[in-house]
Amino acid sequence: MFEVTAKKKLGDFSLDMRFDSKAPVTALFGPSGSGKTSVANAISGLLKPDEGRIVVGDQVLFDSKARINVPVHRRRVRVIFQESRLFPHLNVRQNLLFGRWLARKSAGNEFDEVVHLLGIEKLLKRRPRTLSGGERQRVAIGRALLADPAALLMDEPLASLDQARKQEILPYLEKLVAGARVPILYVSHAREEIERLAQTVVTIEDGRVKSVGATIGEPQQAVPANRVLNLRS
Amino acid sequence: MDWFTLSPEEWDAIRLSLRVATVGTLFSVPAGLFIAYALARWRFPGKFLVDGLVHLPLVLPPVVTGYILLLLFGRHGPIGAFLYERFGFVLAFRWTGAALAAAVMGFPLLVRAVRLSFEAADRRLEDAARTLGANGITVFFTVVLPLALPGILAGFVLAFAKALGEFGATITFVSNIPGETRTLPTAIYTYTQVPGGDGPAAQLAAVAVILSLIALVVSEYLARRMSARIGG
Numbered sequence: 435m436f437e438v439t440a441k442k443k444l445g446d447f448s449l450d451m452r453f454d455s456k457a458p459v460t461a462l463f464g465p466s467g468s469g470k471t472s473v474a475n476a477i478s479g480l481l482k483p484d485e486g487r488i489v490v491g492d493q494v495l496f497d498s499k500a501r502i503n504v505p506v507h508r509r510r511v512r513v514i515f516q517e518s519r520l521f522p523h524l525n526v527r528q529n530l531l532f533g534r535w536l537a538r539k540s541a542g543n544e545f546d547e548v549v550h551l552l553g554i555e556k557l558l559k560r561r562p563r564t565l566s567g568g569e570r571q572r573v574a575i576g577r578a579l580l581a582d583p584a585a586l587l588m589d590e591p592l593a594s595l596d597q598a599r600k601q602e603i604l605p606y607l608e609k610l611v612a613g614a615r616v617p618i619l620y621v622s623h624a625r626e627e628i629e630r631l632a633q634t635v636v637t638i639e640d641g642r643v644k645s646v647g648a649t650i651g652e653p654q655q656a657v658p659a660n661r662v663l664n665l666r667s
Numbered sequence: 668m669d670w671f672t673l674s675p676e677e678w679d680a681i682r683l684s685l686r687v688a689t690v691g692t693l694f695s696v697p698a699g700l701f702i703a704y705a706l707a708r709w710r711f712p713g714k715f716l717v718d719g720l721v722h723l724p725l726v727l728p729p730v731v732t733g734y735i736l737l738l739l740f741g742r743h744g745p746i747g748a749f750l751y752e753r754f755g756f757v758l759a760f761r762w763t764g765a766a767l768a769a770a771v772m773g774f775p776l777l778v779r780a781v782r783l784s785f786e787a788a789d790r791r792l793e794d795a796a797r798t799l800g801a802n803g804i805t806v807f808f809t810v811v812l813p814l815a816l817p818g819i820l821a822g823f824v825l826a827f828a829k830a831l832g833e834f835g836a837t838i839t840f841v842s843n844i845p846g847e848t849r850t851l852p853t854a855i856y857t858y859t860q861v862p863g864g865d866g867p868a869a870q871l872a873a874v875a876v877i878l879s880l881i882a883l884v885v886s887e888y889l890a891r892r893m894s895a896r897i898g899g
Binding site for chain 2: 478479480505506507508509510511512513515517519521522523532533536537577578581582
């Protein structure tokens with residue numbers, strides 16, 4: 435589902451990634467500063483690798499050799515950022531429909547379903563600044579889901595929340611992940627979240643892939659990072 | 668003389684000033700937004716030159732700005748002649764010329780305020796909009812512009828106030844023709860030059876103070892309302 439080869443020099447830091455995951459939910463695990471967000475940005479298109487190839491599902495989004503670089507707004511890789519990034523000048527409903535409106539889809543049943551799934555029925559008319567951190571993050575998840583995604587990219591979606599808020603959101607994420615029809619990349623440095631949500635874990639350190647396996651860290655056997663893995667079955 | 672009644676000439680000057688300042692400032696907004704955005708976000712050769720040109724009216728003696736306008740937009744100036752021959756459009760010694768002078772003098776204030784608000788805009792929100800499918804133009808109109816609105820408004824009011832009070836460039840470029848180019852400041856100046864003009868001059872000065880205060884209060888009110896709506 436995610437096939438990533440990316441090299442990028444960012445000042446003193448260099449990214450040299452290669453992984454391939456066929457799992458519906460892939461986790462990208464690593465300490466802060468290991469390059470997780472750079473990989474996420476390379477996939478969403480916010481960061482252009484110096485060289486490499488990025489395939490999500492069956493779509494080639496970037497290929498330096500073939501000179502392919504699909505612009506961010508056409509990738510349909512919907513990102514849930516750590517800091518929500520809701521639009522402060524729009525209310526919750528308008529935020530939820532922002533991407534959907536651009537995808538020229540009407541609100542429809544899906545809107546009601548997503549709003550119900552995330553339990554945000556009562557927030558629709560509120561402004562983002564009046565929401566709690568957990569509520570904001572649920573709205574951000576809804577906004578990504580409703581934007582006709584080809585893939586979902588969750589970049590530390592719980593990292594800025596306290597423990598109670600995390601426990602509030604995790605069940606929603608589990609439901610969502612279980613029912614998702616699109617590949618999901620879950621970026622985190624929290625073991626618990628990853629163990630609950632992902633089937634394949636790509637562990638990275640210092641800009642390099644350390645292991646790819648069913649669990650964090652050392653896999654059962656040393657696996658070359660570039661080997662195609664499908665550990666779900 | 669009655670302090671609370673204004674003569675038709677005085678009303679003319681007030682109406683004309685409001686029209687000149689409104690038209691001049693409104694027409695300068697699109698160009699102001701574009702240049703402010705370019706200065707805030709783009710790198711291009713000659714950027715410092717554009718920056719300098721925009722700010723020139725702020726530091727030049729207004730008379731010089733007016734004289735340059737006259738050279739360029741006068742009936743025999745390169746742009747003025749072109750406008751007249753092509754469209755029959757005359758700026759020199761017309762109220763439209765006063766509006767142009769007002770726009771040019773207010774332009775640096777508009778651009779500065781708008782540029783600051785573009786620079787302060789949260790780029791991460793723009794990235795979020797792009798990942799949700801918005802191209803550059805859509806991001807600008809749905810995210811950048813609404814978030815910069817308080818700054819745009821502040822710049823508009825500053826430029827409007829400047830336009831309302833513009834004297835030197837106006838009188839040099841379009842002279843001081845009653846009913847056509849005699850704006851509030853030039854009318855006050857004229858009254859101070861004639862015997863018995865002290866009364867009307869003081870009245871118009873009071874009007875100028877009131878108009879400027881209203882502009883400031885309105886902008887403050889709108890800016891507060893907008894930042895409350897947008898929130899931090």
